[in-house]
Amino acid sequence: KSFGFRKVGEDEKQGLVNEVFHRVAGRYDLMNDLMSAGMHRVWKDAMVSWLSPPKREDWQVLDVAGGTGDIAFRILEASNRKAHATVLDINGSMLAVGHDRAVKKGLADNVEFVEANAEELPFADSRFDAYTIAFGIRNVPHIDRALSEAYRVLKPGGRFLCLEFSEVEMPVLDRVYDGWSFNAIPRIGQIVAGDADSYRYLVESIRKFPKQADFAAMIKAAGFERVTWRNYSGGIAALHSGWKL
Numbered sequence: 250k251s252f253g254f255r256k257v258g259e260d261e262k263q264g265l266v267n268e269v270f271h272r273v274a275g276r277y278d279l280m281n282d283l284m285s286a287g288m289h290r291v292w293k294d295a296m297v298s299w300l301s302p303p304k305r306e307d308w309q310v311l312d313v314a315g316g317t318g319d320i321a322f323r324i325l326e327a328s329n330r331k332a333h334a335t336v337l338d339i340n341g342s343m344l345a346v347g348h349d350r351a352v353k354k355g356l357a358d359n360v361e362f363v364e365a366n367a368e369e370l371p372f373a374d375s376r377f378d379a380y381t382i383a384f385g386i387r388n389v390p391h392i393d394r395a396l397s398e399a400y401r402v403l404k405p406g407g408r409f410l411c412l413e414f415s416e417v418e419m420p421v422l423d424r425v426y427d428g429w430s431f432n433a434i435p436r437i438g439q440i441v442a443g444d445a446d447s448y449r450y451l452v453e454s455i456r457k458f459p460k461q462a463d464f465a466a467m468i469k470a471a472g473f474e475r476v477t478w479r480n481y482s483g484g485i486a487a488l489h490s491g492w493k494l
């Protein structure tokens with residue numbers, strides 16, 4: 250089945266995204282390393298160090314589209330295993346891999362896994378100290394709904410951080426990156442996960458995502474203040490930050 254470069258409606262989109270991640274869940278972590286040449290680790294570490302979680306037991310982070318737990322585990326380690334994380338994802342297959350990893354890392358008591366939609370968070374208002382989302386928001390059909398839900402569940406003074414593929418702003422690198430994403434990534438997907446189409450879809454979703462300044466405007470429109478961003482690797486990834494004040 251191919252979803253390469255055809256028009257997909259917003260409701261159909263979530264179904265396709267779910268299929269992709271059910272199919273690749275078991276190979277997801279390996280694929281991340283191969284597709285980003287290990288760079289996703291550096292970007293994720295940078296995200297957690299910008300967040301600098303306090304070493305406090307009452308501090309709670311919600312990691313949305315948290316998948317196999319990569320961001321949550323890093324945050325928990327940075328808090329000296331004191332903080333509490335909720336990993337939320339729409340896909341039970343990704344969460345199942347995350348749960349096994351939490352047990353192996355001895356972090357099961359610090360983290361819970363919730364299967365739900367980023368557009369309708371099953372939490373009370375003003376509950377979390379921080380909201381993180383990494384390489385997830387571009388898969389959500391209604392980004393504005395996910396952002397207003399983020400704002401709702403954060404405490405006043407709470408921090409929003411979003412890591413996402415973005416627009417490459419360096420000449421030459423942009424052409425190298427095009428070649429890598431349109432040719433190499435689907436091929437790696439075929440070899441490692443037996444699935445080129447899913448990865449073609451992921452590349453396409455990166456291209457459709459709003460540029461850095463446009464995305465910052467969407468975050469502001471949801472109510473966040475002091476919205477800024479940092480580019481990584483020439484803009485291959487960008488980290489947006491905002492505060493609920």
Ligand code: SAM
Nearest residue numbers: 270314315316338339340343366367383385388
């Ligand atoms: N944050 C993890 C990481 O950085 O390794 C996983 C990122 S993975 C590329 C994207 C995740 O978004 C998938 O696990 C997928 O199931 C999840 N996702 C897609 N649509 C979602 C939605 N509407 N609500 C919550 N999660 C969603």
